[in-house]
Amino acid sequence: MKVWIDGELMDGAHARIPIIDHGLLYGDGIFEGMRATGGRIFRLDAHLARLSYGARALHLQLPGGLPALRAVAEQTLAALGDPDAYVRLIVTRGDGALGVDPNTCPRPRVICLADRIALFSEEKRRAGLALITSSVRRPAQDVLDPRVKSLNYLNNVLAKGEARRQGADDALLLNAQGNIAEVSVANLFVVQRGTLLTPPTTDGCLDGITRGAVLELARSLAIPTIVHDRHGSRHRAHRQPRRRDDRHGRSACHHAQARRRIRAPARCRVAGCAAQ
Numbered sequence: 157m158k159v160w161i162d163g164e165l166m167d168g169a170h171a172r173i174p175i176i177d178h179g180l181l182y183g184d185g186i187f188e189g190m191r192a193t194g195g196r197i198f199r200l201d202a203h204l205a206r207l208s209y210g211a212r213a214l215h216l217q218l219p220g221g222l223p224a225l226r227a228v229a230e231q232t233l234a235a236l237g238d239p240d241a242y243v244r245l246i247v248t249r250g251d252g253a254l255g256v257d258p259n260t261c262p263r264p265r266v267i268c269l270a271d272r273i274a275l276f277s278e279e280k281r282r283a284g285l286a287l288i289t290s291s292v293r294r295p296a297q298d299v300l301d302p303r304v305k306s307l308n309y310l311n312n313v314l315a316k317g318e319a320r321r322q323g324a325d326d327a328l329l330l331n332a333q334g335n336i337a338e339v340s341v342a343n344l345f346v347v348q349r350g351t352l353l354t355p356p357t358t359d360g361c362l363d364g365i366t367r368g369a370v371l372e373l374a375r376s377l378a379i380p381t382i383v384h385d386r387h388g389s390r391h392r393a394h395r396q397p398r399r400r401d402d403r404h405g406r407s408a409c410h411h412a413q414a415r416r417r418i419r420a421p422a423r424c425r426v427a428g429c430a431a432q
């Protein structure tokens with residue numbers, strides 16, 4: 157593993173952060189988990205845009221701005237010397253006093269790590285994954301905006317742990333209304349009679365970069381994707397004009413979960429998985 161901390165590249169075994177970093181003390185920070193293939197980070201721009209969204213939501217200054225963070229991610233990957241890797245860019249609130257007050261932290265800390273990762277074996281990926289429906293719910297949007305990829309991953313950790321204790325590979329997480337939001341660290345797609353369905357971000361899932369790529373591919377291949385907007389109208393995703401319908405001006409894609417409801421099973425098996 158190679159790690160970049162505060163301007164220095166080092167081996168993972170030597171990487172240290174002070175105990176008073178609010179990222180450690182309070183989960184105060186954001187991150188992006190990115191995949192590199194052939195020495196290039198997949199959709200790096202989209203990851204940086206999501207990091208920037210999270211930073212705005214947390215009133216966190218990104219040191220050096222996005223160009224500096226791009227360079228950090230690319231340099232850390234290059235230092236690993238493996239073109240196919242996982243790159244995690246982390247921005248914490250930085251060092252501060254005990255107590256949650258972010259004002260005691262004058263300088264956010266940038267950390268980047270690059271390593272190999274294999275969440276599921278090739279065999280599992282081919283055979284499919286066993287899922288349970290977790291008793292842990294995704295936080296409501298007014299508790300923690302699900303589009304912010306923050307350092308608070310406890311509900312994901314608890315859901316995964318619940319799945320493992322029950323002999324499953326992963327867990328479906330529902331939102332407070334009982335609608336499926338996503339899997340512990342992945343978005344979910346269902347193919348129902350040739351139509352692609354995926355929960356809208358308004359149901360509590362992360363606005364996944366892979367999800368965005370899948371929806372784009374579906375559109376370009378004219379694969380029907382049922383979506384519905386906030387007013388309940390139904391559209392075909394690949395014909396839907398892109399709409400600017402949220403605070404930060406991002407286009408959103410919603411599927412008609414209310415109309416074509418996928419019921420959360422106690423246990424199920426998913427055919428494939430994009431995570432490695």
Ligand SMILES: Cc1ncc(COP(=O)(O)O)c(C=O)c1O
Pocket residue numbers: 189312338339340341342343361362363364365366367
């Ligand atoms: C909660 C959650 N949902 C979905 C995803 C998939 O997002 P992406 O495709 O941007 O990696 C992740 C990735 O880490 C995640 O943590």
